[in-house]
Amino acid sequence: MSDLSVVEKKLVDIVGIKFVSSxxxxxxxxxxxxxxxGIADDYTPDIVVKPGTVDEVSEIVQIxxxxxxxxxxxxxxxxxxxxxxAVEHGIVLDMKRLNQVLEVDPDNLTITVQAGTTIENIFxxxxxxxxxxxxxPESSLSSTIGGALSCMGISxxxxxxxxxxDQVIGLEVILSSGQKIRVxxxxxxxxxxxxxxxxxxxxxxxxxxxxxxxxKVYPNPPTRDRISYGFPDIMSAIEACKSAHAxxxxxxxxxxxxxxxxxxxxxxxxxxxxxDVSMAVxxxxxxxxxxxxxxxxxxxxxxxxxGGTRLPPDLTQSWWNSINIGKETFDQSNFALSHTEYExxxxxxxxxxxxxxxxxxxxxxxxxxxxxxxxxxxAFIVGGPRGxxxxxxxxxxxxxxxxxAEIDKWFQFKxxxxxxxxxxxxxxxxxxxxxxxxxxxxxxxxGSAWSLLTDLKSLLDPKNILNRGNRGFSS
Amino acid sequence: xxxxxxxxxxxxxxxxxRCGFCRENCPAxxxxxxxxxxxxxxxxxxxxxxxxxxxxxxVVAERVFACTSCGLCDVACGxxxxxxxxxxxxxxxxxxxxxxxxxMKISTKTRETGNPYSANSxxxxxxxxxxxxxxxxSAEYTLFLGCTQIYREGDEIDFLLKLLRTAGVSFRIxxxxxxxxxxxxxVGDEAQARTQALRVINLFEDMKSEKILVSCAGCFRMLxxxxxxxxxxxxxxxxxxSMKLLHKLVQEGRIKIGSLDAVVTYHDPCHLxxxxxxxxxPRELISSIPQINLVEMExxxxxxxxxxxxxxxxxxxxxxxxxxAANRVREAKATGASILVTACPxxxxxxxxxxxxxxxxxKIESVESMLSKLLER
Numbered sequence: 001m002s003d004l005s006v007v008e009k010k011l012v013d014i015v016g017i018k019f020v021s022s023x024x025x026x027x028x029x030x031x032x033x034x035x036x037x038g039i040a041d042d043y044t045p046d047i048v049v050k051p052g053t054v055d056e057v058s059e060i061v062q063i064x065x066x067x068x069x070x071x072x073x074x075x076x077x078x079x080x081x082x083x084x085x086a087v088e089h090g091i092v093l094d095m096k097r098l099n100q101v102l103e104v105d106p107d108n109l110t111i112t113v114q115a116g117t118t119i120e121n122i123f124x125x126x127x128x129x130x131x132x133x134x135x136x137p138e139s140s141l142s143s144t145i146g147g148a149l150s151c152m153g154i155s156x157x158x159x160x161x162x163x164x165x166d167q168v169i170g171l172e173v174i175l176s177s178g179q180k181i182r183v184x185x186x187x188x189x190x191x192x193x194x195x196x197x198x199x200x201x202x203x204x205x206x207x208x209x210x211x212x213x214x215x216k217v218y219p220n221p222p223t224r225d226r227i228s229y230g231f232p233d234i235m236s237a238i239e240a241c242k243s244a245h246a247x248x249x250x251x252x253x254x255x256x257x258x259x260x261x262x263x264x265x266x267x268x269x270x271x272x273x274x275x276d277v278s279m280a281v282x283x284x285x286x287x288x289x290x291x292x293x294x295x296x297x298x299x300x301x302x303x304x305x306x307g308g309t310r311l312p313p314d315l316t317q318s319w320w321n322s323i324n325i326g327k328e329t330f331d332q333s334n335f336a337l338s339h340t341e342y343e344x345x346x347x348x349x350x351x352x353x354x355x356x357x358x359x360x361x362x363x364x365x366x367x368x369x370x371x372x373x374x375x376x377x378x379a380f381i382v383g384g385p386r387g388x389x390x391x392x393x394x395x396x397x398x399x400x401x402x403x404x405a406e407i408d409k410w411f412q413f414k415x416x417x418x419x420x421x422x423x424x425x426x427x428x429x430x431x432x433x434x435x436x437x438x439x440x441x442x443x444x445x446x447g448s449a450w451s452l453l454t455d456l457k458s459l460l461d462p463k464n465i466l467n468r469g470n471r472g473f474s475s
Numbered sequence: 476x477x478x479x480x481x482x483x484x485x486x487x488x489x490x491x492x493r494c495g496f497c498r499e500n501c502p503a504x505x506x507x508x509x510x511x512x513x514x515x516x517x518x519x520x521x522x523x524x525x526x527x528x529x530x531x532x533x534v535v536a537e538r539v540f541a542c543t544s545c546g547l548c549d550v551a552c553g554x555x556x557x558x559x560x561x562x563x564x565x566x567x568x569x570x571x572x573x574x575x576x577x578x579m580k581i582s583t584k585t586r587e588t589g590n591p592y593s594a595n596s597x598x599x600x601x602x603x604x605x606x607x608x609x610x611x612x613s614a615e616y617t618l619f620l621g622c623t624q625i626y627r628e629g630d631e632i633d634f635l636l637k638l639l640r641t642a643g644v645s646f647r648i649x650x651x652x653x654x655x656x657x658x659x660x661x662v663g664d665e666a667q668a669r670t671q672a673l674r675v676i677n678l679f680e681d682m683k684s685e686k687i688l689v690s691c692a693g694c695f696r697m698l699x700x701x702x703x704x705x706x707x708x709x710x711x712x713x714x715x716x717s718m719k720l721l722h723k724l725v726q727e728g729r730i731k732i733g734s735l736d737a738v739v740t741y742h743d744p745c746h747l748x749x750x751x752x753x754x755x756x757p758r759e760l761i762s763s764i765p766q767i768n769l770v771e772m773e774x775x776x777x778x779x780x781x782x783x784x785x786x787x788x789x790x791x792x793x794x795x796x797x798x799x800a801a802n803r804v805r806e807a808k809a810t811g812a813s814i815l816v817t818a819c820p821x822x823x824x825x826x827x828x829x830x831x832x833x834x835x836x837x838k839i840e841s842v843e844s845m846l847s848k849l850l851e852r
Contacts, residue, residue, distance in 0.1 A: 021509055025535045028528075029510040029519045034493045050508060076495050077510070097508065118499060141551075142495035268553055325496070330551045331777065335494040337553040343491045401487065 004046050007069055007091070011049045014059045019050040019097070030074055030084075030092045034139075036345040036410065037082030037436040039401045045072060045086035050094040054114075054172070054180065054211045057093070061209065061465075062178035064091055070468035073205040075116060075147025078139040080346060081435025083151050083204035087469035095146050098211060104129040110169065110186050111217050115146025115210045120326055122215070131217040134161030138323050141330050146210045151433030152202045156323050160252035160286070161218070163431065165201040170214030173200050176461040186214055199456070202430050206467045207460045221286035226253060227296050228316040229308035230277035234258075235357050236306045237279040242353070243302035244283075249295055253284025255323065262319070268334040269318035280311060282319050343401050347414060348438055349421035350429040362420050370413050415440070439472035478566055479525060482559040486522035489515060489556075497548035497556060500774075502781045503541045503788065505802070506795035511538045514548035514556040521563055533573040539563050540578045543799070544661050544786030545745040550777055561661070568663030577791035582664035585671070591658035591790075594626040599652030602629075606636070606648050614647035616715065617684035619675075619698070621691035622654050623820040631820050634847035635690050635717060641850055642729040644720070646688060649678055657697040657746075660705065662787040669705050676702070679712055690717035690843060692744035692819035693785075696751055716753060717843065718818050722760045731851040734765035739845075740772050740812035742803060742826065743779035744819035752777075757818050757842055764849060770810045772803075780806065782817075784825035800829025804837060814838045816845055 004022070011020045021027070027045050032038025046069075051057050064071040070090035077084065086092055095116035103112040106129045113122050119133075119140040126133040135155045137143060143153075148164045149171075155161065170184035183197050184190045191197070199207050231237040237256050244251065257265065257280050262273055273280075281303065285295035300310065321332040351359045367373065399406040418428070418441045428438045428445055443450045457464070457473055469475040498504050498513035510516045517539055523529035539560065546557040568574065568582070584593040602625060603609050608618065618639070624632050639646055656671025675698070679687060689695045699714040724730045741761055747753045754776045762769050774780045783789065783799025804826060807815040815830075815837055817823055826839045 019508060021511075023511075023534050024529060025520050025523075025538055026509050026511045026516075028523055029516040031519075032490055032493060039490070048509065076498075077493050078495060094510070120499075139494060142499050328778075330496055333494070333496055333551060334553065335492045335496065337488070401491065 003067065003069075007063065007067055008047050010063050011047065011060060011091070014063070015049060015051050015056050019052070020047065022047050027092075030077065030086070030094070033077050033079045033082060033084055035080050035082040035435065035437055036343045036401070036407065038085055039343065040407050040411070043082075043085035043087060044089065045092040046089045048092045048094060050097050052097040054098065054174070057095075057098070057174050057209060057211055058178040058180055060091070060093060061174050061176060064465050065176055065178065065463055068463055069465065071465050072467055072470075073146070073150070073209050075144030075150070076118065076139065076142040078143040079147060079151045079433050079435065081151055081204075081348070081433030081437040083433045083435030083467070083470060084147075085436060085470065087436070088475060090468070093209070096144060101125040102212070104131070104217070105186070106131045106217070108186060109217050109219075110214055112186075112212065112214045113145055114212055116144050119143055119145055119148060124327065126217045127220065130220055132220040133167070133215065133217050135164045135167050136324070138325055138335075141325055141327070145213055145215070149201055149210055149213065150204045151435065152431050153433070154431060156255070156284070157252045157286075159254040160250055167215045168197060168201060168213060169216060171197055171200055171210055172212035173208035173210055175208045176463065176466050180211070181208075184214065188216070199460070202433075204433055204435060204467060204471050206457060206471050206473060208466070223289045223292045224284065224286045225292050225296060226282060226284040226316055226320055227300060228280055228282045228311040228319060229300075229303040230274060230311050231279040231281065231306065231308050232276070234279055234360050236308070237281050238353065238356060240281060240303045240306040240308055243305060244299050247298050247302055249298050249302070251283045251295060251299060252286045253282060255282040255319075256280070257282075265322040265334060266315075266318055267337045268332060269322065271315050271318035273315065274309070274311065276309070277311070281308070282316065284320070343399060345410070345414070345437070346432060347417040347421070348429045348432050349418060349426050350431070351421050351424050351426035355424040355426065359421065359424060359426070363417065366413060366416055370409060434471050436470060439470070442472045476524065476566065479521060479559075479562055482521060482562065483525050485554045485556070485559055486518050486525065488554070489518040489552075490522050496551035500547050500551065500780065502543050502545060502783050502799045503792075503795070506792070506798055507541055512541050514552070514560065517542065517560050517563065518556060521559060531567055531570060531572055536567045536572045536574050539567060540574060540662065540787065541792060542786050543745070543781045543783055543788040543796075545781035546749045547778070547781065550749065564663035565665050566663075569665075574662070575791050577793070578662045578787045581658045581662045581787050581790055582667060585654060585656070585659040585664070586667050590622040590626065590652070590654040592622055592626045594622070596652050599625045600650060603648055603652055604650050608646055608648040609650045611647040613683070615645035616647070616686045616688040616720075617679060617682055618646045618648050618688045619655070619694060620648070621689070621694040621820065622658075623693075623824065624691055625652060627824060628820045631690075631823070631841055631843060634841065634843040637847045637850065638721060638724070638730060638843060642724040644724070647682070649682060651678060653678055655694040655697045656705070657693045657701070658787065660697065660701060661785065665705065672697075672702050672705050676706065684712065686713045686715055688715050688717060688720060690818070691821070692716075692747035692751075693821055696746035699751060716747065716751075716818075718747070718753060718757045718760055721843070721846065722756050722763075725760060725763050730846070732764050732846055733849040733851045734767075735845070735849055736766045737814055738768045738770055738810070738812045739814045739816055740770050740807050740810045741775075742772070742782065742807065742815060742817040742822060743776060744817055744822045745779070745781050745785055747818055748779055749777055760842060760846075761816060764846070770812055772806045772810055774806065782822040782825045783829070784821050789821075789825055796825060797828045797832050800825040801833045801835075802829075804830045804833065804835050804839070808835060808837055812837070814840065814845070816840055816842050818842050
């Protein structure tokens with residue numbers, strides 16, 4: 001019996017035959033995430049296992065550790081960085097059976113859930129108890145909280161409430177030894193010493209496997225409304241956002257799209273976009289009706305002060321519907337429709353605001369150099385509450401993924417973009433994970449701190465079984 | 476595989492995006508749990524079959540056929556994934572891949588006996604001939620009764636006949652029992668489905684029927700939507716679902732329904748709802764009952780969850796089909812309703828089995844049954 005057959009038999013003993021498979025047709029479903037990486041290479045796992053309890057997770061990890069088989073943790077598979085991909089094949093650990101909302105505590109503003117719970121289910125469980133869970137990415141319907149915490153991710157409400165890691169106050173984690181630990185707790189300040197939560201948040205499963213989470217919830221804002229504005233260029237859109245920030249506005253949604261992105265997001269609703277819109281900003285406000293009204297008034301003034309033009313209400317609504325995908329709106333999703341010709345990928349880099357135009361110009365020049373003159377990339381920016389507003393650039397890559405040379409060309413383009421971001425004093429952002437996508441440049445950015453990170457990896461995962469070969473760590 | 480090439484774009488888009496919106500509400504995935512059972516997994520299979528990186532085999536067929544054809548994935552995706560999955564079933568069937576027995580026997584039985592239950596179709600015809608409307612030489616409607624009604628849910632026919640007769644509807648009934656072909660079609664046996672379709676069309680032509688009345692949601696979808704695809708010609712018949720006719724009869728006062736002081740919820744059959752877009756007529760019909768309180772389940776209309784029986788799933792994966800139905804009954808219970816009504820005999824059977832499996836204290840019946848029992852004249 002081969003080693004893998006032995007591993008498979010042991011996994012069957014732990015979780016039962018229904019939840020283990022080495023069939024190719026099952027493994028292929030876990031060979032690609034929402035990034036281009038899985039098209040560029042073969043990341044098909046050898047075995048898929050789907051545990052139903054935390055103890056089963058622990059036992060599986062112990063087996064992997066003992067038999068030195070790499071283990072790649074999966075949630076909804078919507079990650080945009082290639083972080084769950086089985087670089088060295090081995091075991092894919094599908095966490096979606098650990099999907100229980102364990103407690104909603106409106107009095108103490110917490111919700112406790114298992115890691116495989118979809119964000120939509122957490123959102124709705126909170127609402128059922130009259131409180132609001134603020135992390136709501138476009139993938140909420142299918143992405144899991146464990147996945148979101150492992151590779152960060154943005155929320156449509158992020159401009160007010162922040163990133164997903166801002167919502168966490170406690171974690172349960174299985175370490176590579178199979179040991180279960182808990183960090184933090186239901187008290188908002190359950191961190192008596194170093195913030196150990198940060199070892200595991202955004203770590204893409206390299207330091208441990210998140211199995212349970214205590215999250216913040218908020219009193220539910222009674223009113224929501226939104227407006228959108230068109231701008232002639234990126235900088236005027238950014239200036240409008242800065243002006244709003246200076247005015248003391250606290251919108252909960254700030255999405256900045258270029259025309260290409262907006263066209264993609266309107267594909268299902270087919271709402272027309274005015275011809276003169278080059279960039280557009282969607283602002284959302286929440287709170288009392290008075291607060292929402294005044295916020296939108298100030299946002300309108302700030303936008304118009306920067307040459308912005310109010311977009312039609314049906315466009316605002318279609319835009320909101322296309323990003324606010326939930327149980328009642330999932331027929332509005334344009335995910336698949338907008339991606340027949342476009343592979344999603346992003347340059348997840350954050351550059352200083354003053355360099356944003358430089359970076360955008362560089363991107364335009366580079367497109368010309370690569371011969372993509374007539375192709376308009378989709379770029380979009382999402383506002384958060386920190387600094388003035390941190391930005392990321394996203395692209396929908398207009399390449400034919402059936403042609404390997406096209407994929408190679410895109411990777412060359414991306415490398416130049418990342419290098420330029422670092423030259424401008426920017427950073428890899430980890431706002432949508434690092435994974436395979438951005439990790440080639442992480443050592444450059446970290447410099448001498450990289451050895452500290454690898455030392456921590458060796459300490460926490462001495463056999464390097466957790467997400468082996470991903471995120472820049474060695475194979 | 477050439478037949479599937481037209482779906483390459485869809486499969487590639489799915490591989491690009493991997494949003495998984497189809498997965499979380501997929502009835503097959505809810506029970507079978509591996510991603511390959513959801514539409515996303517089936518599109519992955521399709522992508523790799525087309526690319527040549529996966530060979531069709533018994534295991535692939537098992538994954539692909541485990542689909543209730545409910546189409547909720549289509550709502551999430553924007554592409555009609557269920558259509559691509561259906562085509563994939565057909566190709567695997569035509570290739571002679573070994574299918575799980577439960578699905579294959581639908582095809583075999585239809586080929587051998589003319590119906591998916593292996594019932595003696597002479598018995599079916601004899602039954603039809605026993606109905607007085609089979610003796611008529613002309614009528615406004617031809618009532619087409621499905622296999623599930625004739626061989627499994629005979630009471631349902633009685634309820635419908637009582638309503639039609641009371642209203643004085645001019646209808647006649649064929650003297651020959653012919654399966655519409657839907658069960659065979661859903662398990663990929665397109666050839667037999669076409670045979671059945673041609674038999675049905677010939678039957679209607681022989682009877683010089685123009686308006687066909689159907690109360691089985693599966694037959695309705697087949698006759699009104701799928702015959703055009705299978706036969707390649709738009710049949711020259713008007714297909715009317717019983718919900719629509721009964722609604723008209725109530726509105727015209729041709730049947731008078733007594734009151735019912737009860738909270739009721741309605742399950743949209745996938746074939747009637749999502750696939751035929753008949754959502755409001757059954758609700759209006761139910762709401763026309765005096766004192767009734769119609770409440771909605773959490774998942775309704777185009778978002779309605781499947782009962783679990785469709786696409787051959789009840790035959791292929793019986794336990795899982797009933798577990799899906801049990802979940803739908805739980806959802807119905809959560810509304811506070813005491814009665815769950817539907818408009819499809821196949822949904823009815825599965826929902827009842829689902830309710831029994833969890834000992835749910837809930838009455839499950841068809842709209843026709845409920846109306847018939849409340850009939851005042």
